[in-house]
Amino acid sequence: MKNYSYLMTLFAAVALTFSSCKSYDPVPENEGEVITDVILKFTELNSAGSPTGTPIEVRATDPDGLELGNGPTIETITLARGKTYLMEVSLFNSIENEDITVEIEEEKEEHQFFFLGTAFQGTAILTYAYDDEDIDGNPVGLRGIVQTIGFNTAQMRVVLRHDLNKNFTGANNPNWENFVQAGGETDLDITFPVVLN
Amino acid sequence: MSKPIVFLFSFLLIAANSFGQEECLLVLRGKVVHEENNEPIEGAYVWLIDSEKGAVTDSQGIFRISKICQGEQTLKVQYLGHKDNLEKVNIQSNMSITIRLMAEDVQLEGVEIHGHEDALLTTNTVSGIYGDELRISRGQNLGETLRRIPGVTTYSSGSSIQKPVIHGLHSNRILILNNGVRLEGQQWGADHAPEIDPFVAREISVVKGAETVRFGPDAMGGVILVNPAPLPVKGGQSGEIDLIGFSNGRGITGSVGLLGGSKKIKGLGYWIQSSSRIAGNLQTPDYMLDNTGAREFNFSGALGYSNSKLGTEVYFSHFQTTIGILTDSHTGNLSDLESIIENGRPFRTPDFTYDIQNPKQNVDHQLLKLKGHYHLADGAKLNIQYAFQRNHRQEYDRRRGELNSRPSLDLVLFTNTLDLSYNHQTRKNWNGAIGFQLIQQANSNIPGTGVVPLIPNYDMFNVGFFAIEKFTSGPLEIEGGLRYDFRHVESARVNRGGVLQEDVFDFNNFSAFIGAMYPISRNLTFNTNFGTAWRPPSINEQFSQGLHHGLAAIEIGNPDFVSEQSFKWMNTLNYSGSKVNVELTGYTNTIKNYIYLNPTEDRFVSLRGTFNVFEYLQTDAFFMGTDLSAIWTVTSHWELFSRGSIVRATNTTEDTFLPFIPTDRLETGLSYNFQTGVSENNSKISFSNLAVAKQHREPDFDLAPAPPAYMIWNLGFQTSFKMGNDKLNFGFQVTNLFDKAYKDYMNRFRYFSHELGRNVLIKLNYEF
Numbered sequence: 001m002k003n004y005s006y007l008m009t010l011f012a013a014v015a016l017t018f019s020s021c022k023s024y025d026p027v028p029e030n031e032g033e034v035i036t037d038v039i040l041k042f043t044e045l046n047s048a049g050s051p052t053g054t055p056i057e058v059r060a061t062d063p064d065g066l067e068l069g070n071g072p073t074i075e076t077i078t079l080a081r082g083k084t085y086l087m088e089v090s091l092f093n094s095i096e097n098e099d100i101t102v103e104i105e106e107e108k109e110e111h112q113f114f115f116l117g118t119a120f121q122g123t124a125i126l127t128y129a130y131d132d133e134d135i136d137g138n139p140v141g142l143r144g145i146v147q148t149i150g151f152n153t154a155q156m157r158v159v160l161r162h163d164l165n166k167n168f169t170g171a172n173n174p175n176w177e178n179f180v181q182a183g184g185e186t187d188l189d190i191t192f193p194v195v196l197n
Numbered sequence: 198m199s200k201p202i203v204f205l206f207s208f209l210l211i212a213a214n215s216f217g218q219e220e221c222l223l224v225l226r227g228k229v230v231h232e233e234n235n236e237p238i239e240g241a242y243v244w245l246i247d248s249e250k251g252a253v254t255d256s257q258g259i260f261r262i263s264k265i266c267q268g269e270q271t272l273k274v275q276y277l278g279h280k281d282n283l284e285k286v287n288i289q290s291n292m293s294i295t296i297r298l299m300a301e302d303v304q305l306e307g308v309e310i311h312g313h314e315d316a317l318l319t320t321n322t323v324s325g326i327y328g329d330e331l332r333i334s335r336g337q338n339l340g341e342t343l344r345r346i347p348g349v350t351t352y353s354s355g356s357s358i359q360k361p362v363i364h365g366l367h368s369n370r371i372l373i374l375n376n377g378v379r380l381e382g383q384q385w386g387a388d389h390a391p392e393i394d395p396f397v398a399r400e401i402s403v404v405k406g407a408e409t410v411r412f413g414p415d416a417m418g419g420v421i422l423v424n425p426a427p428l429p430v431k432g433g434q435s436g437e438i439d440l441i442g443f444s445n446g447r448g449i450t451g452s453v454g455l456l457g458g459s460k461k462i463k464g465l466g467y468w469i470q471s472s473s474r475i476a477g478n479l480q481t482p483d484y485m486l487d488n489t490g491a492r493e494f495n496f497s498g499a500l501g502y503s504n505s506k507l508g509t510e511v512y513f514s515h516f517q518t519t520i521g522i523l524t525d526s527h528t529g530n531l532s533d534l535e536s537i538i539e540n541g542r543p544f545r546t547p548d549f550t551y552d553i554q555n556p557k558q559n560v561d562h563q564l565l566k567l568k569g570h571y572h573l574a575d576g577a578k579l580n581i582q583y584a585f586q587r588n589h590r591q592e593y594d595r596r597r598g599e600l601n602s603r604p605s606l607d608l609v610l611f612t613n614t615l616d617l618s619y620n621h622q623t624r625k626n627w628n629g630a631i632g633f634q635l636i637q638q639a640n641s642n643i644p645g646t647g648v649v650p651l652i653p654n655y656d657m658f659n660v661g662f663f664a665i666e667k668f669t670s671g672p673l674e675i676e677g678g679l680r681y682d683f684r685h686v687e688s689a690r691v692n693r694g695g696v697l698q699e700d701v702f703d704f705n706n707f708s709a710f711i712g713a714m715y716p717i718s719r720n721l722t723f724n725t726n727f728g729t730a731w732r733p734p735s736i737n738e739q740f741s742q743g744l745h746h747g748l749a750a751i752e753i754g755n756p757d758f759v760s761e762q763s764f765k766w767m768n769t770l771n772y773s774g775s776k777v778n779v780e781l782t783g784y785t786n787t788i789k790n791y792i793y794l795n796p797t798e799d800r801f802v803s804l805r806g807t808f809n810v811f812e813y814l815q816t817d818a819f820f821m822g823t824d825l826s827a828i829w830t831v832t833s834h835w836e837l838f839s840r841g842s843i844v845r846a847t848n849t850t851e852d853t854f855l856p857f858i859p860t861d862r863l864e865t866g867l868s869y870n871f872q873t874g875v876s877e878n879n880s881k882i883s884f885s886n887l888a889v890a891k892q893h894r895e896p897d898f899d900l901a902p903a904p905p906a907y908m909i910w911n912l913g914f915q916t917s918f919k920m921g922n923d924k925l926n927f928g929f930q931v932t933n934l935f936d937k938a939y940k941d942y943m944n945r946f947r948y949f950s951h952e953l954g955r956n957v958l959i960k961l962n963y964e965f
Contacts, residue, residue, distance in 0.1 A: 021611045021613060021637060021639045022639050022656060023639040023640055023641045023654040023655055023656050023689075024641040024642070024643075024644075024654055025654070025689070026642065026650075026653065026654050026689050026690045026691045026697070027644045027691060028691045028695045029644065029645075029646060029647060029648060029649050029650065029691070030647055031647060031648060031649060031693070032600060032647045033596055033597060033600060033647060033648075035804055035805070036804070038804060060804055062803055062804045064693075064803075071802045071803070072802065072803060072804050095693075100597075103597045103598050104597070106598060107597060107598065161529075162595065162597070163524070163595050165545070180533060180536040180537065180540075180544060181540075181544050182544065183524070183525065183543075183544040183545040185527055185528065185529040185533065185595060186528075186529025186530050186532070186533050186805065186806055187529060187805060188804055188805060188806075189529070189530055189532065189804075189805060189806030189807075190804055
């Protein structure tokens with residue numbers, strides 16, 4: 001009989017444990033990582049290299065982030081032919097109202113932009129040169145100099161990579177098509193139409 | 198369908214055996230017990246070799262063989278993990294004998310092996326790894342260890358994460374029992390390896406059939422039982438120390454185990470064990486794999502008391518691991534993935550390091566079990582088992598800033614299980630069990646990941662009732678069982694945009710099985726089993742809605758899925774002669790409402806690039822296959838062994854092939870024993886070849902074609918030295934001897950990396 005009472009105690013303990021184990025109530029997560037807005041700001045530079053005129057802002061937006069739904073909206077880059085522009089990239093998370101540009105600045109040595117597409121191929125209509133560098137003297141691409149040299153319409157593909165080997169041969173070329181060879185992962189891959197007037 | 202066949206077959210066999218007998222009416226009765234403690238052994242095979250008659254012992258260790266002729270006969274008694282007993286018996290009249298069997302791998306003075314351990318008695322095919330074979334596989338993870346069993350392969354994500362596959366099924370379609378407790382982790386994930394330390398095991402067995410009736414939902418493809426050493430019941434102490442060094446990953450694994458019984462209180466025993474592992478970057482023949490180090494730390498222990506009526510046990514285990522994930526396997530978008538697949542190998546070429554960076558996994562799992570049984574009158578037995586489990590899984594990705602130190606997936610899963618069963622022996626030939634199983638589970642996402650959770654929080658409650666009955670007549674066993682389960686699930690999550698999504702699900706299911714086992718002759722045994730099994734859709738199949746990094750795909754679940762139903766029929770023929778042992782298994786498995794991930798035509802475009810869209814779908818599937826294992830003792834020195842398996846799996850609704858189905862494989866080896874007969878220091882050298890075919894039956898969509906067939910060679914040597922009462926075992930192994938570069942179809946990382954190159958292992962094992 002003793003043994004049965006032992007079993008009963010065990011059973012009671014078990015019943016207690018069973019009832020006390022519940023899942024948490026779900027809470028919303030702040031998705032701090034998502035990039036919903038990419039803004040390219042073009043400021044014309046005069047022959048002395050000083051800013052002139054009104055800067056042009058071109059946006060790519062995807063308010064859903066990585067959620068299935070509407071695709072991104074990408075504006076056209078419209079610039080004047082035969083000019084030099086300072087191009088500044090800024091990134092924003094509109095879901096959490098966070099400026100991602102600051103985060104990239106802080107981790108410059110792990111990030112790099114590449115500028116690809118037909119705008120830089122064949123009879124190129126654009127040239128790009130990095131105008132910033134990280135602590136190791138490697139380019140980043142948040143700031144760069146764009147020259148409009150061609151006549152055609154074309155496309156500019158903007159790729160942001162993180163965690164790449166910046167010392168890899170070729171990685172200092174902003175138009176390097178084989179950027180994947182330097183390792184790393186893509187954060188952004190946006191193709192903007194370009195029109196030169 | 199199979200039932201009449203089984204009965205017909207059994208009838209023919211019985212009939213065949215009863216003809217042509219002389220006036221032989223003697224009866225031999227007996228009892229088989231453990232040499233050490235006289236506790237009865239259930240399930241031992243007893244054979245009168247000359248008259249080709251036999252029996253299997255019941256739960257009291259008792260057997261009965263009738264219609265025996267007068268004269269001297271050879272009696273053979275066999276039991277898993279024990280030395281065969283061969284003796285001459287002169288039968289002149291009805292007689293009764295007692296046979297004592299000695300454990301094969303435990304020959305320790307003063308330590309007594311417990312007789313209360315329940316042997317799994319099933320008409321399904323059971324294959325085990327224990328003793329020397331288990332020692333050879335020490336240092337491998339559970340998946341790798343189990344590949345020694347034909348029909349068992351692995352589904353892996355790199356070389357550190359390997360999930361066992363039984364007859365083409367894995368994850369939630371098989372069940373793993375850690376010392377009798379259903380292991381409840383996040384099994385649904387392809388990159389979620391079982392949270393179990395193989396060093397705990399004294400024996401690992403695989404039941405290849407559907408065993409839902411006995412063990413509950415999910416046991417569709419089979420069940421893996423990881424059983425620790427039985428608790429000693431007599432005074433004394435023994436132990437074991439393992440030290441394993443391996444070249445690939447420059448790693449080391451160590452384990453210590455102690456086993457003992459109280460001298461003061463008879464029946465009180467314990468064991469404790471701990472193991473640890475550290476390894477760095479792994480190496481393929483041509484390059485190093487970035488961030489593939491691993492750490493593991495585990496401990497476990499048990500304490501038990503038993504007497505002739507009562508048995509109790511407390512068991513605790515802790516498993517903890519940190520695994521680095523190949524950095525290149527995390528791709529940003531589809532074009533990244535396509536580039537690396539085209540490259541065929543990772544872009545990064547790192548140096549060796551022990552450091553583990555993101556992406557990585559931190560997993561820990563605790564299990565506490567309380568178990569008791571009580572022997573009632575007439576051989577009946579009452580069993581109760583309660584277990585509590587906590588599984589904590591954290592997955593880290595490469596992220597910006599402060600987020601890098603936060604997991605992107607942080608799940609904690611609590612599981613309570615309660616098993617109650619009553620075993621009875623109503624009449625001589627009938628015995629069985631009725632039981633009740635309760636599973637309660639609470640899964641929570643720990644807030645603060647900064648990622649919308651992949652799966653919701655949920656509470657699950659499952660109650661099952663079962664009855665199993667076995668009829669034994671001489672050597673023939675027929676067994677059947679029935680089970681009913683009810684499952685209730687409540688899930689909740691907050692979607693993007695802060696919308697609370699709550700769902701409630703109920704699932705019901707009946708499962709049943711029938712099986713039979715019959716020794717056709719003294720060398721040949723046949724068993725057959727037909728079983729149904731079920732599996733409710735797993736939480737990711739219902740709710741996934743997000744990015745899967747490794748596949749650069751958005752996966753979409755479906756909350757309306759119904760349960761999968763499987764019908765598995767398996768037949769095994771086992772021949773064991775003096776020189777040759779062959780086991781041949783054939784099976785078919787029809788699965789209704791089989792859930793799989795199907796690529797769609799859609800592409801999802803975002804600022805991060807393009808992604809494939811995969812959706813979970815239900816279809817009907819058909820699996821069939823065979824397993825073969827053969828050992829031929831050529832001379833007393835030479836032994837030849839071979840094991841192979843074939844699986845075919847189709848989506849019968851679409852008439853296409855299913856993805857990630859194991860390819861045909863054959864392992865053949867030759868070993869040389871330096872000593873013949875029973876020797877204290879047995880030295881053995883073995884050389885084996887593994888040939889794996891190309892998967893020609895590919896699904897319509899795959900990211901890359903199936904890799905070509907490959908062949909690798911392995912070498913092994915082991916010897917042992919007796920040191921007083923202690924024993925030192927030494928092992929030397931080389932896997933992938935010729936450093937061959939190859940890819941395996943069953944590895945998800947095959948798209949962009951090769952399998953491991955040569956690995957040299959040195960193993961020291963000290964028993965005291």
